[in-house]
Amino acid sequence: MTVAVLTGVPGVGATTLAEHGLEELSERDVEYEVVSFGTVMLEVARDEGLVEERDEMRKLPSETQRDVQRQAGERISDMAEDANIMVDTHCTISTPEGYLPGLPKWVLDGLQPDVIVLVEATADEILFRRLDDETRERDFEGTEEITEHQEMNRAAAMSYATLTGATVKTIENSDGGLEEAASELADTLE
Ligand code: AP5
Numbered sequence: 001m002t003v004a005v006l007t008g009v010p011g012v013g014a015t016t017l018a019e020h021g022l023e024e025l026s027e028r029d030v031e032y033e034v035v036s037f038g039t040v041m042l043e044v045a046r047d048e049g050l051v052e053e054r055d056e057m058r059k060l061p062s063e064t065q066r067d068v069q070r071q072a073g074e075r076i077s078d079m080a081e082d083a084n085i086m087v088d089t090h091c092t093i094s095t096p097e098g099y100l101p102g103l104p105k106w107v108l109d110g111l112q113p114d115v116i117v118l119v120e121a122t123a124d125e126i127l128f129r130r131l132d133d134e135t136r137e138r139d140f141e142g143t144e145e146i147t148e149h150q151e152m153n154r155a156a157a158m159s160y161a162t163l164t165g166a167t168v169k170t171i172e173n174s175d176g177g178l179e180e181a182a183s184e185l186a187d188t189l190e
Contacts, residue, residue, distance in 0.1 A: 002084045003111055004032070004189050005166075007091045007102065007157065008119030009149045010138060011130040013173045017119055018088050020182035021189070030190045035079055037089035037102070040072040055137040062097045070106055077110035086189070087111065091118070091153035091160070094139070099152050103160050113166045116157045117188060119173050119181070123147045 008014040018034045025032055038054055045051045045068050050060060057065065079085060090102040103111070121129075123143035130138045141149070157168045169188050173181040 001080060001082070002032075002115070002189065003080050003113045004084075004086045005103065005111070005113045005116045005160075006086050006088050006119065006185075007116065007153060008121075008173075009126060009146060009153065010090070011126050011133065012119050012121050013129065013178070014119045015088055016178065017171070017173050017181055017185060018086055020178055021185035022086070024182045024186035025190060028186060028190050030084070030186075032084045032086050032189065033079070034086045034088055035076055037072055037076065037087055040075050041068050044068045044071045044075070053137070058093050058095050058100075062095055062100055065093070065095065065100060066104070069102075069104070073107035073110050080111065084189075087113070091116075091156040092149065094141075094145075094149055099149075099156075101156060103156075105163060108160055108164055113160070113164055115188065116160055116166050116168045117185065118153060118157050118168065118170045120150055120170055121173050121175075123150070125175050 006014050006018055022032055022034055041057060042054045045057055050064065050068070051057055076087060092099040093102055123146040126146050127143055160166065161168045171181050171184050
């Protein structure tokens with residue numbers, strides 16, 4: 001079974017790309033399940049009465065986030081035993097206490113990813129996608145902060161690869177380029 005980790009800064013379109021990539025893979029008779037790390041964390045955090053909405057999680061004390069993260073990693077590792085999975089998550093999370101690694105060693109040990117996909121776009125594209133998305137309580141970041149966050153994600157992805165032997169693939173999800181990106185994702189995972 002293949003474990004693919006799909007990451008990108010919030011608003012880059014990783015979740016949208018996962019959905020389109022899944023369709024493209026299905027047309028090629030390759031089946032994957034998409035698991036949102038954030039959704040599993042939200043289930044854990046709600047069970048413990050810590051938050052009501054997903055955008056509250058990155059504001060929790062980092063120690064609490066680590067504990068919720070660990071429990072989510074364990075639940076997802078169990079799912080990966082029977083199916084190819086695409087884990088929609090983040091290499092780093094921007095918190096009030098600094099960048100929190102999305103896949104620390106204790107999470108990686110359970111997941112053992114085969115490939116880490118970094119979804120990227122220009123800082124301007126990401127800024128406008130966040131502003132246009134009225135369904136979420138996204139933090140405001142300027143283009144310099146978005147650029148720094150993408151650089152942190154690249155560094156984190158290579159560290160995770162060094163610990164696990166996974167490969168790292170970058171995919172550009174530019175405006176108007178979603179189908180091309182989905183096709184590249186399917187080429188990477190089939
Ligand atoms: P999560 O559920 O991953 O939410 P998120 O961080 O906000 O990321 P999204 O999935 O909403 O954004 P996206 O990049 O997928 O963009 P989307 O496809 O929606 O995480 C929630 C929380 O969980 C995190 O904040 C964190 O607290 C926690 N968490 C998660 N993983 C964790 C971990 N490992 N450790 C610790 N905490 C963790 O697209 C955005 C918009 O762009 C849409 O309007 C879409 O239509 C548009 N769009 C997409 N592609 C294109 C394109 N090519 N052209 C034009 N528009 C496009």
